[in-house]
Amino acid sequence: MFKKKKIFDKFFDLIGQLEANYPKDPFGKKPTTNIENYYKKFNEVKNINHPEIEQLEKDYGYSINKEWIDELALYTQITIKKSKLNYQHGRLLYTVLRRYIEDKNYDNFINVLETGTSRGFSTICMSKAINDGEILGKILSFDILPHEKKMYWNVFFDNYGKSSRQDLLQKWKKELKNIIFIQGSSRTQMKKTHLDRINFAFLDAEHTYKDVLSEYEYVSQKQIKGDIIVFDDVTPGTFNGVVKAVRKIKDESIYEVKYIKSSDKRGYAIAKKNV
Ligand SMILES: C[S@@+](CC[C@H](N)C(=O)[O-])C[C@H]1O[C@@H](n2cnc3c(N)ncnc32)[C@H](O)[C@@H]1O
Numbered sequence: 001m002f003k004k005k006k007i008f009d010k011f012f013d014l015i016g017q018l019e020a021n022y023p024k025d026p027f028g029k030k031p032t033t034n035i036e037n038y039y040k041k042f043n044e045v046k047n048i049n050h051p052e053i054e055q056l057e058k059d060y061g062y063s064i065n066k067e068w069i070d071e072l073a074l075y076t077q078i079t080i081k082k083s084k085l086n087y088q089h090g091r092l093l094y095t096v097l098r099r100y101i102e103d104k105n106y107d108n109f110i111n112v113l114e115t116g117t118s119r120g121f122s123t124i125c126m127s128k129a130i131n132d133g134e135i136l137g138k139i140l141s142f143d144i145l146p147h148e149k150k151m152y153w154n155v156f157f158d159n160y161g162k163s164s165r166q167d168l169l170q171k172w173k174k175e176l177k178n179i180i181f182i183q184g185s186s187r188t189q190m191k192k193t194h195l196d197r198i199n200f201a202f203l204d205a206e207h208t209y210k211d212v213l214s215e216y217e218y219v220s221q222k223q224i225k226g227d228i229i230v231f232d233d234v235t236p237g238t239f240n241g242v243v244k245a246v247r248k249i250k251d252e253s254i255y256e257v258k259y260i261k262s263s264d265k266r267g268y269a270i271a272k273k274n275v
Helices: 002-020 035-045 051-060 066-076 088-103 121-132 156-160 170-176 186-193 209-220 240-252
Strands: 109-115 136-143 179-183 200-203 228-231 255-263 266-273
Touching: 035 066, 035 156, 051 088, 051 255, 066 088, 066 121, 066 156, 066 170, 088 109, 088 121, 088 200, 088 228, 088 255, 088 266, 109 121, 109 186, 121 136, 121 170, 121 179, 121 200, 136 186, 179 186, 186 209, 200 209, 209 228, 209 240, 228 240, 240 255, 240 266
Parallel strands: 109 136, 109 200, 136 179, 200 228
Antiparallel strands: 228 266, 255 266
């Protein structure tokens, strides 16, 4: 019997180690560039028009405060990378979640689930929607990256030294109150939450057909008519796995799927459960 216990302990130790096993220095071992270059990138993108996002805001009747989202984007979205910077998913999430809150398809509390926290941009935008909608809600946000470990994030803030995600998001204390950051792979961690209901989900972690579908399958069984899943990067040619998974979901007709683009290179899908 003791031997058996030892084997179990070893097994759980191993699981623990796997969860702690995240990529070290995922965004580099030193600041990627200087503050001026990050600001230059920020100024290049912050005033670009995105007609489909603007139309969505008109149709749904809500839009996020521009100054607020721009400042959050400067801390969490303005990075040095090959593809064009685009933080319109924050506007979309805020708008769709405000509309969901207004439609009152819940008792007095909502559960939001996010896969892929990264630096925290999308989760903070959703939390603002909860605060501005003046309801109670919790967001569970999953990432393999830890919340309290200091590292470089490929953002202007790196020029002041390493920081944790918690440090990076210190300005957004009101929004942080609604969020539970969970480290580990969505594949193993989501199932441990035992949520009865997931009113609203944003899936933005591993962009493969298999991962998107398995996250969808977990979320969808916890949703009722009117509940929502937003998919990021539904972009043919770049994320074909995500595109294929969303097409399969649309074809099943359990969700009504609306496609939105903020540019030729960045698409999203809003799926609303209809049964
Ligand atoms: C595109 S980023 C998320 C961006 C974030 N939603 C935002 O808007 O700022 C994808 C993130 O998913 C994380 N990730 C990848 N595979 C994952 C998995 N299986 N489980 C949890 N997180 C994962 C990565 O570490 C990365 O931070």
